[in-house]
Amino acid sequence: MPMVTIDGRQIEVEPGTSIIQAADRLGVEIPRFCYHPDLRPEGNCRMCLVEVDGFARLAVACATPVADGMVVRSPHTSPQASQAVNGVLEFLLVNHPLDCPICDQAGECSLQDFYMHPDYGLHKSHVDPAEKVHKRKRIDLGPRIVLDAERCVMCSRCVRFSADVSGKAELQFIQRGNHVELMAFEDRALEDPYAGNLADVCPVGALTSRDFRFKRRVWHLEHTNSVCAGCSTGCNVRIDHFQNHIERVVPRRNPSVNSSWICDEGRLSWQAAQGGERLTQPASGGGYPPEIRWSEAVKAAHELLTDRGERPLAVLGSASAxxxxxxxxxRYAEQAHSEHWLDFRLAEEVQLVGEREDQLLRRRDKHPNTLGAVYLGLAGARGGLPAMLEAAQTGEIGALLLVYYPPLVGEESAGVAEGIARLLANVPRSVVLTTHRLPYLQGAALQLPVAAWSEEEGTYTNFAGTVQVVERAIIPPGMSRPATAVLADLVEHQVYRRPDADAERLFAELARTVPAYQGMDYAMLDSRTATTYPPEGRMHYGQEGFAGR
Amino acid sequence: MAKKASRVVDVRAAVDAASGPLQEAAGTLAGMEVTLRNMVRATVERKHVTIQYPEQRKPYSRRFRGVHVLTLRDDGRLKCTACYLCETVCPAQCITIEAMDVEDPTVEKAPSVYEIDLSRCIFCGFCVEACPEEALIMSREYDLSATSREPERLTYGISALTQRPEIAAYGAGFRPHMDYPLVESYLPSAVPGPDGRAKAKK
Known part of the structure; x- marks a missing residue:
């Protein structure tokens, strides 16, 4: 294995690794625009120039593979490399409009960050602002993306994403020299279902997300790591929120699940969780009592579920829980005083769980935790919703506890919605834990409001059996509480002892009792330890940037 | 250690001995020395120290940090481009901005909501200093009050920050670049009242 020395520090890497990858592993920052870990290297921005012993000229770190015994000096230690990078950055800024105060990228812009670093920037431009070449601004590229050609640094990350990753090849450069401009053919709207990623890969403010446009300056945002609940793929995401309101969702890099990407449906799935009419207080029958305390609601739910004679208790979970x-x-089902019927299937989730919708990320099962429910043994022999409905129509079911989350991507299928409505109509003693006021849940005797995705902590098991942590980003609206807390209250009424509702302790119990989770540790799964790209904490403002002036 | 011997003093007796009608009158006059001196000066030399506020007002410095003004372009639109720098720098977090797209292709964005909660504002002027376009300056309006704490009373939106006649009546206050001449057309036009001052707000 080649041993390489970067800025006096040694690291052993696999053959074929580029210098920039070795430097990233060492934690040595090498500035870059065109390099992206999940795109093929192109070496066009020349920002990653480094000095290599034995080379006659500077080399681009992103496209130069390491060799054994190579000694590399980054712009931090090599004055020659620093001077070269400085010149490259000045060239990249020649036609840049410098409109940072009104640019959405400001605060997470590579141009800003690198210019403020004394080893790469802080130079005085030789260009008269009046001589700048002006290009087209505010070009509409469909429902997801807005293009500002003036801010572009021609790194071609978006072109490569479009050509190699999503395969749509909708973007290309036209003209040459000073006048190079990014363009979609005839300015047509992008048809790419992954177009939102273009705004993420763009290191500057040329491609911005229409959804997030002008909404919030990025330095106001708080970040919470989570996992998308739009389908069974389980893409790693970061929820950016401000004052208890989600502003955007961006992908988090995880090479084994979603690389650096996410589909547009998943990116916008928070709107389904936060939008619509949320259930904000316990509701009985079709009406909504003006005020009911949680203690009363849980007591009413307990009475509804237990006064059922010797008829069985049906518990229908959700693959979105x-x-x-x-x-x-x-546990609630198993501790019922008579026979119980526990399942979670509404339709064909289990058959669809691994089935791809396209070649990149999307899967046809729109539930984040189908496999988790299977591992927990919730897929019993008696069948899910259709079988339960049949039994209910002959009066075989005494009471029903339903946990239901509406899908975050797409609408609930008409068959399932009708099936739930008919099930609730046939079982008079029914308690529903749900997030939204939905017409097909109005037949329930009691509805309890629970936290939706991004409002509770827990784990999902994706289509491949990878267990991932979702963290709580915002506070659930109104009286809603996490479903674990509500179920813990119900169990307390059942056995007079309240179980732990804390996600970490519950997962410890899962790791002890469920074979699929044997030996797993919540702290180990914790998304806070997953990698992010670009690396966080790379803001130079207020650090050495100002001292260098 | 032996306790130090102490003397007992009858405070009341001491006060009684030192006071009488004459002493009290003298003491009162001594305390009013400054007042009396100014009274004599005001009557004899006609030099008044107090003014009849609110009918009369004193001029304040050009750098006075009073209620904010959103300045205007030549065509009457706001200069503000909703860059949020004032909101970012505000230590009292009293500025709320929401941006929107505009028709004009030369303008990137404009505020659809611009609110300053003046009941939280500490009038430090950081917002004015942060503004790169002199879109936000301060006026010399200082007497700001409301009879309740309802947010709408002292939370001024775009219309109040541009169209209240008081702003022009008091004149412009703190601006970050005082060496540049003030473009008077920035300021909203005033409707002067009968006494030459603007009408009080409703």
């Missing part, structure tokens, strides 16, 4: 919720749900 966290593993922790399903664990408590299973």
């Amino acid at each position: 966290t593993n922790e919720t399903l664990l408590l749900l299973r």
